[in-house]
Amino acid sequence: MSSSTDASKLALRADLKRARAALSTQRWRECSRAIVTHLERHLDANPASRVALYAPLEARREVDVRPLDGWLRAGGAEVAYPALRDATAGFAWVPSVSALTIRDKFPEPDASCPMLAPGELDAIIVPALAATRDGYRLGYGSGFYDRVLSTFCPPATSLCVVFESQMRMRLPVAEHDIRCHFVVTEHGVRHAL
DSSP states (O other): OOOHHHHHHHHHHHHHHHHTSSSSHHHHHHHHHHHHHHHHHHHHHHSSSEEEEEOOGGGTOOOOOHHHHHHHHHTEEEEEEEEEEEEEEEEOOSGGGGGEEETTTEEEEOOOOBBTTTTTTTTEEESSEEEESSSSEEOOSOOHHHHHHHHHTSSSEEEEOOOOGGGGGGOOTTTTOOOOOOOEEEEEEEOOO
């Protein structure tokens, strides 16, 4: 990645974090709930029995997809969460959210949760700081989701979740950046690919 792309991503991340942190608690909850409703409708129409979620960091005002966990399990789906083991980025099956523990500030499946192999997911819900209509996303810069999306998609479908205020016409894109299949905001689901 070029140093100019690095610098533009760094500045944009800082701006996006500030803007998202400024969301009121009420607005954050309303928009998150609307996004979860759109995800439920999408997953009803496009059944997925093995889904990867993420545990949102409330302080960062990440889209709160926690209600989706119970909804998926009630429908018989298996749920996985992001895991980093021995420097390997992936997902682990989680029997319940109580199996998540804080590791390096992020909730992760505990060591007893089995890691997934590529091909074991139908859908991946992907957080982001920003997204474009054509499915590019800007994350926190660790590259976790670029690595796992390149491994698990296909067959999994990726659904990037952001607030409408985080949508951008363009984002700085590097060669390793992976597009998501769908972008979901409080306004609905957009097919990106």
